[in-house]
Amino acid sequence: MGSVQAKINDFGITFSTVNGSGSATANNTIQKAIFRMGIPVSARNIFPSNIQGMPTWYSLRVSKDGFIGRLEKDDILVAMNPETAVKDISNLNSGGLLLINQNIKIQVFRNDITVHLLPIGELLKASEVSSNLNIYLANMVYVGVLAFLIGIEIEKIENALDQHFNGKRNAIEPNIKVVKKSFDWAKTSLKKQCPFSLVPMQMTNGKIMIDGNSAGALGALYGGLQFAAWYPITPATSLAEALNDFVPNLRVDPETNKITCAVVQAEDELAAVGMVIGAGWAGLRSMTSTSGPGLCLMSEFLGLAYFTEVPMVVWDVQRVGPSTGMPTHTSQGDLSFSYFISHGDKDFVILLPGDMNECFEFGWKGLDIAEKLQTPVIILSDLELGMNIWMADPLQYPDEEIDRGKVLWEEDIENFVKEKQKEWGRYVDFDGDGIPYRTVPGNLHSKAPYFTRGTSHDPYAGYSESSEDWENNLLRIKKKFEQAKLICPKPIIEDENKELAIIAYGSSEMPVIEAITKLKGLSIGVDYLRVRSLPFSQEVENFIKKHQRLYVVENNRDGQMKQLLCVNYPDLANKLLSVAHSDGLSLSAQWIVERILNEVKPEK
Amino acid sequence: MATLTRKENTNSIGLTRNDYIGRPTTLCKGCGHTSIANMIVSACYEMNLPPEKIVKFSGIGCSSKSAAYFLERSFGFNGLHGRMPSVAEGALFADKSLIGIGISGDGDTANIGLSQFKHLVRRNVPMVYIVENNGVYGLTKGQFSATAEKGLTLKRQGENPYLPVDIALEAIAANASFVARSFAGDPKQVKELLKAAISHRGTSILDIISPCVTFNNQDFSVHSYSWVKGHEVPLHMLEFVAPRDEITLDDFERGSIKEVTMHDGSVIVFKKLEREYDPTNRTEAIKMLEEAIRKNWLITGLIYVDPDSPNIYDMYPIGENPLNRLTSKKIRPDRKSLELLNQSLM
Numbered sequence: 033m034g035s036v037q038a039k040i041n042d043f044g045i046t047f048s049t050v051n052g053s054g055s056a057t058a059n060n061t062i063q064k065a066i067f068r069m070g071i072p073v074s075a076r077n078i079f080p081s082n083i084q085g086m087p088t089w090y091s092l093r094v095s096k097d098g099f100i101g102r103l104e105k106d107d108i109l110v111a112m113n114p115e116t117a118v119k120d121i122s123n124l125n126s127g128g129l130l131l132i133n134q135n136i137k138i139q140v141f142r143n144d145i146t147v148h149l150l151p152i153g154e155l156l157k158a159s160e161v162s163s164n165l166n167i168y169l170a171n172m173v174y175v176g177v178l179a180f181l182i183g184i185e186i187e188k189i190e191n192a193l194d195q196h197f198n199g200k201r202n203a204i205e206p207n208i209k210v211v212k213k214s215f216d217w218a219k220t221s222l223k224k225q226c227p228f229s230l231v232p233m234q235m236t237n238g239k240i241m242i243d244g245n246s247a248g249a250l251g252a253l254y255g256g257l258q259f260a261a262w263y264p265i266t267p268a269t270s271l272a273e274a275l276n277d278f279v280p281n282l283r284v285d286p287e288t289n290k291i292t293c294a295v296v297q298a299e300d301e302l303a304a305v306g307m308v309i310g311a312g313w314a315g316l317r318s319m320t321s322t323s324g325p326g327l328c329l330m331s332e333f334l335g336l337a338y339f340t341e342v343p344m345v346v347w348d349v350q351r352v353g354p355s356t357g358m359p360t361h362t363s364q365g366d367l368s369f370s371y372f373i374s375h376g377d378k379d380f381v382i383l384l385p386g387d388m389n390e391c392f393e394f395g396w397k398g399l400d401i402a403e404k405l406q407t408p409v410i411i412l413s414d415l416e417l418g419m420n421i422w423m424a425d426p427l428q429y430p431d432e433e434i435d436r437g438k439v440l441w442e443e444d445i446e447n448f449v450k451e452k453q454k455e456w457g458r459y460v461d462f463d464g465d466g467i468p469y470r471t472v473p474g475n476l477h478s479k480a481p482y483f484t485r486g487t488s489h490d491p492y493a494g495y496s497e498s499s500e501d502w503e504n505n506l507l508r509i510k511k512k513f514e515q516a517k518l519i520c521p522k523p524i525i526e527d528e529n530k531e532l533a534i535i536a537y538g539s540s541e542m543p544v545i546e547a548i549t550k551l552k553g554l555s556i557g558v559d560y561l562r563v564r565s566l567p568f569s570q571e572v573e574n575f576i577k578k579h580q581r582l583y584v585v586e587n588n589r590d591g592q593m594k595q596l597l598c599v600n601y602p603d604l605a606n607k608l609l610s611v612a613h614s615d616g617l618s619l620s621a622q623w624i625v626e627r628i629l630n631e632v633k634p635e636k
Numbered sequence: 637m638a639t640l641t642r643k644e645n646t647n648s649i650g651l652t653r654n655d656y657i658g659r660p661t662t663l664c665k666g667c668g669h670t671s672i673a674n675m676i677v678s679a680c681y682e683m684n685l686p687p688e689k690i691v692k693f694s695g696i697g698c699s700s701k702s703a704a705y706f707l708e709r710s711f712g713f714n715g716l717h718g719r720m721p722s723v724a725e726g727a728l729f730a731d732k733s734l735i736g737i738g739i740s741g742d743g744d745t746a747n748i749g750l751s752q753f754k755h756l757v758r759r760n761v762p763m764v765y766i767v768e769n770n771g772v773y774g775l776t777k778g779q780f781s782a783t784a785e786k787g788l789t790l791k792r793q794g795e796n797p798y799l800p801v802d803i804a805l806e807a808i809a810a811n812a813s814f815v816a817r818s819f820a821g822d823p824k825q826v827k828e829l830l831k832a833a834i835s836h837r838g839t840s841i842l843d844i845i846s847p848c849v850t851f852n853n854q855d856f857s858v859h860s861y862s863w864v865k866g867h868e869v870p871l872h873m874l875e876f877v878a879p880r881d882e883i884t885l886d887d888f889e890r891g892s893i894k895e896v897t898m899h900d901g902s903v904i905v906f907k908k909l910e911r912e913y914d915p916t917n918r919t920e921a922i923k924m925l926e927e928a929i930r931k932n933w934l935i936t937g938l939i940y941v942d943p944d945s946p947n948i949y950d951m952y953p954i955g956e957n958p959l960n961r962l963t964s965k966k967i968r969p970d971r972k973s974l975e976l977l978n979q980s981l982m
Contacts, residue, residue, distance in 0.1 A: 240981035256967035258959050259729055282969040290955035292967050294729055299755040306722025313961035328897030336716055426978040427972050436963040473711040474731035474958050476688045483712040
């Protein structure tokens with residue numbers, strides 16, 4: 033055992049539990065307490081599509097360097113689930129630490145790890161807490177033991193519990209009792225020979241902790257969202273629920289005491305997107321949130337919204353598909369579907385947030401872009417971003433005024449002819465940018481109303497089956513997407529004139545940042561571009577042209593971003609290499625590095 | 637002071653009937669839908685509604701096309717097959733003072749759109765929902781819809797093996813607050829029902845038999861002109877009296893009159909015919925619909941109404957000032973709120 037290297041502020045812990053046992057409270061408490069010690073910490077919840085009784089893992093990574101990618105193996109395992117214990121133990125690094133519920137009667141065959149049995153029943157009894165809370169409080173035992181072993185400050189645990197239970201003392205007390213009792217037990221019964229330890233740092237000062245779904249919902253509410261409709265679906269549900277939670281605080285007009293944003297739970301995703309299109313058409317900033325199966329149902333409606341030029345936003349918090357797939361596991365598998373969604377010729381703006389601050393920023397920006405371009409905007413998040421809690425900079429207040437786009441009210445219609453020397457028509461391209469002017473219901477000017485239809489129409493919204501009208505209209509709409517390239521979030525580029533480069537997007541950034549550092553350590557320099565929106569802007573093409581070989585890193589089977597790049601830049605296709613896979617887990621830096629090394633070596 | 641001098645043939649807001657018409661119809665000659673479109677024009681004209689206050693919604697099919705054939709001065713949204721209700725529901729949130737009129741057909745409502753139809757009804761979204769019911773798909777040339785009767789024989793389809801969906805019953809089962817049935821061949825009744833429907837503060841379902849003269853007007857078909865004429869059983873005669881208008885009952889006998897006061901103060905006056913019928917009694921309405929099925933009647937009139945049933949706006953506290961006119965300042969929370977929020981996340 034003695035040969036183990038001490039690891040300070042740089043290790044991974046997995047808590048293996050049964051879902052429905054209340055482990056979330058314990059796990060979140062540990063994450064928050066470590067965060068409050070100033071140490072960067074990230075955590076992933078690997079959970080089943082089930083309410084009670086199936087295995088759940090919570091993997092926490094402490095990283096003094098701020099790396100947040102998934103670790104392939106654990107340094108510490110807290111084993112509370114007999115069903116998975118054997119396999120979980122095999123995933124411990126050599127020199128690792130195992131804390132196991134002593135009721136789990138298994139033989140531990142590894143002699144390269146330290147094992148501590150947790151006398152959970154005894155410690156609960158000794159804590160003198162109400163026995164009907166036992167199943168929830170059992171998890172507090174490992175909080176206390178771990179606190180002693182790795183050095184989590186008890187005061188920080190108390191703070192975290194206080195925040196978790198909103199200061200309710202009768203909920204906090206029993207939890208803290210068990211934690212303290214277990215801490216004391218560990219202090220007297222276990223030797224503190226743990227190689228993993230926490231030392232307070234200053235790296236989380238001024239930071240916040242938030243999940244991507246809450247950040248996205250908040251972004252939308254600061255973006256002036258007025259109408260949302262949704263249907264429950266994992267992993268998007270908590271986005272809509274966050275809207276419901278925050279509307280009463282953020283979106284009540286103090287003058288009238290009335291809400292300025294309505295959130296409706298629809299009967300299905302068809303109705304959700306239908307309502308959102310109706311609202312967007314009628315001049316409300318509107319959005320829906322869903323995941324892959326819901327997006328499939330929305331596909332016909334999105335074609336209608338594209339063709340009728342209705343602004344609206346769809347959040348797709350991606351999970352593993354096709355079909356019901358793995359509903360509670362993450363993926364980036366909806367990219368090409370979103371890009372090509374609906375039949376016929378069409379284009380969609382896609383935003384790809386890569387962290388919490390972008391979830392917030394794109395939340396408000398998406399609404400601006402949709403209204404400016406009068407077109408649907410799809411925001412692709414995923415379970416990784418949406419349902420885990422991440423450290424982030426404080427959410428930044430929008431740095432641009434709300435832009436409602438080209439909307440004409442009564443006076444505007446009255447002045448229109450004077451200004452443009454031409455009668456207003458809904459689909460006339462007055463400004464040469466492909467973006468027409470629109471009116472919305474409630475505008476009482478007699479010239480304001482027009483008939484919106486999914487069928488072919490002329491520039492004045494009259495029914496037309498003329499070939500010319502059809503083609504001119506679709507070519508005009510296409511022009512809007514040239515504007516999109518200018519106003520959508522530009523790629524993030526780190527260019528040091530290397531020959532090799534990585535392209536990533538969304539949550540695949542997390543392991544990529546770490547992979548780049550690791551490659552540097554192996555004397556392999558790579559530049560980096562993160563795509564943040566589609567259609568691709570000029571910068572993406574320039575970046576590809578400039579580099580010899582580019583690895584496109586993503587969490588799906590087929591390398592969908594690479595495919596889209598090839599479609600857009602066929603002449604550059606031979607420079608692109610796909611580094612992609614999908615197994616329900618997020619990518620790890622280790623895997624990315626191995627894949628790239630395999631590619632790089634044969635060249636030498 | 638200038639006074640509005642009322643010209644000949646104008647309503648009280650100074651508009652002529654022509655201000656309410658739509659584009660020329662492209663439906664078949666004799667189509668029941670055209671007659672219904674004309675009655676919508678008349679009802680809105682007579683109710684003095686500003687056309688710009690009305691928003692039309694429709695799905696896909698012959699019926700849904702007809703939304704273009706009335707009220708050209710109104711906004712309209714002709715969307716997807718069976719999905720008109722959701723579009724209407726979202727749009728009407730923008731401005732509570734708008735008057736929604738939805739036009740659908742039996743395929744659009746009872747086949748592909750049954751779910752959205754029932755959920756709209758259940759939420760009691762204030763709008764008129766007209767089903768132009770002819771039992772057949774017209775635009776695709778004569779297939780059975782879900783309201784076609786069992787045994788109906790059509791040229792290319794053979795015999796319909798399924799029992800029909802009764803739109804009025806479906807509406808009542810979904811807790812509708814206004815359900816009426818009528819016949820395109822009885823324009824007077826259609827118009828009175830339309831007025832009552834427009835004045836209702838929830839969803840008003842109007843199931844109107846509107847024969848398809850091209851594909852389903854054979855004498856034996858229950859959606860034909862001749863069958864309806866032989867089997868119609870009106871529940872009552874009815875007349876809509878606008879708020880502030882006097883009720884004149886010259887030709888009604890004392891004791892045979894029933895009145896229902898709508899939420900906006902208008903009154904629907906019912907004159908008893910052969911049987912007693914109380915349109916405010918839901919149980920009686922369901923019984924009546926069941927009896928009609930058994931006896932092969934086409935009952936017409938206002939089958940059920942609950943004038944004070946809560947509507948969707950009672951469930952969402954949005955203000956009187958239309959949501960779509962709120963300024964940017966009203967819809968973006970201030971900086972301070974975000975600072976507090978960030979602190980709570982530290």
